[in-house]
Amino acid sequence: MILAKVVGTVVASQKEPSMDGLKFLTLQQVDIEGKAKGGFVIAADAMGAGAGEMVLYASGSSARQTKVTENRPCDAVVMAIVDNWEIDGKLKYKKGRDD
């Protein structure tokens, strides 16, 4: 899985019928300090994640292993909202903290 921040949404009224009702989130990949790094990906939202939240997303066929994405042409899904992470025993990100 990859750490990313929810930075926006994509609206598409014309889409594969099986995708109806799914929300598309724009995710900015982040490094382990939580800073923007790397590219953007559009993921289906299986969690009700909101703008600014740090999330984990899964790619490929694994992105179809949730109820909302099963058997759908979906190759990326937000499957967790991150509370915090630590590297080498140091807290690097904590939800709600300013930095």
Next chain:
Amino acid sequence: MILAKVVGTVVASQKEPSMDGLKFLTLQQVDIEGKAKGGFVIAADAMGAGAGEMVLYASGSSARQTKVTENRPCDAVVMAIVDNWEIDGKLKYKKGRDD
């Protein structure tokens, strides 16, 4: 999924029989400003997307989760035509707008 712009088509009369009738679109990946960035990919068209439209495409096995691509040697499919997207609350792209 990845944001991309339809920039062309590829014609191949000799192809896997199961691909007969599928249209191949050339997609230019774009950044979140809608500017060309990154590579090109050839995707099957499940949406009737036209030249110049912004689309979402799915890759890998997920590209086979549409009626027109099921069980076919197809690893990229256009599965949505984008109306608009926003980043940090600001509209970055709106279909039909000039910029």
Next chain:
Amino acid sequence: MILAKVVGTVVASQKEPSMDGLKFLTLQQVDIEGKAKGGFVIAADAMGAGAGEMVLYASGSSARQTKVTENRPCDAVVMAIVDNWEIDGKLKYKKGRDD
């Protein structure tokens, strides 16, 4: 799928028994002008493609969706021979043309 040019062949007498009879083609990825760009990949040939031809290949599990590659440890397959392509309405490649 990705556009590529057939530039060579690989011979491997010791291989997974299920791969017997499959031809391995060396493909050079090309840009939308048809110029060599990007890396090389070795793909199974489902089309009888010849040296110098422009082809489309599919990767991943989609590479196993042809009769000759089904259930085989094959992650790339040539599934179409390209006649021509156009970008923004301009013909960029046409089979048999010199440039």
Next chain:
Amino acid sequence: MILAKVVGTVVASQKEPSMDGLKFLTLQQVDIEGKAKGGFVIAADAMGAGAGEMVLYASGSSARQTKVTENRPCDAVVMAIVDNWEIDGKLKYKKGRDD
């Protein structure tokens, strides 16, 4: 599979129900000298790997071929803890050795 070092953990209380009980490890990819190189990935832990250990992880659908990850939206799993490796006959890494 890719060689990586366990450098941290990610906590996510809101996650796909099927992921409950799985531990998320932050992995730093390493080169063949064991030095940090390349990116980070978040993997499910199928081995009980600890901080500082060198591991192998598998990606994609292969990441779902363990008991703890089966049918889950998980695209990376630690499936081995490395004891040692050698390149061209020279020992490059041995668990417990300081360098």
Next chain:
Amino acid sequence: MILAKVVGTVVASQKEPSMDGLKFLTLQQVDIEGKAKGGFVIAADAMGAGAGEMVLYASGSSARQTKVTENRPCDAVVMAIVDNWEIDGKLKYKKGRDD
């Protein structure tokens, strides 16, 4: 598939039980001249490949399409030992030849 050279082995006594008995080979990717280029990957050995041999490996779910890797958390497998390859009609590599 990708061309690579067998350059080493990885030992992991603690691993997913289904991986018992599988040998892990370290592969250095090579260019079409046979020179080291690109990264390293750890692959399961389905062929009994030895140090210094040029091989083809398959990635992703295709890596599970051999008897020894079926249903296992394995995302790369050596599925052929290369005898020779040619580019544009010129022999670039022949097993046993010094250059």
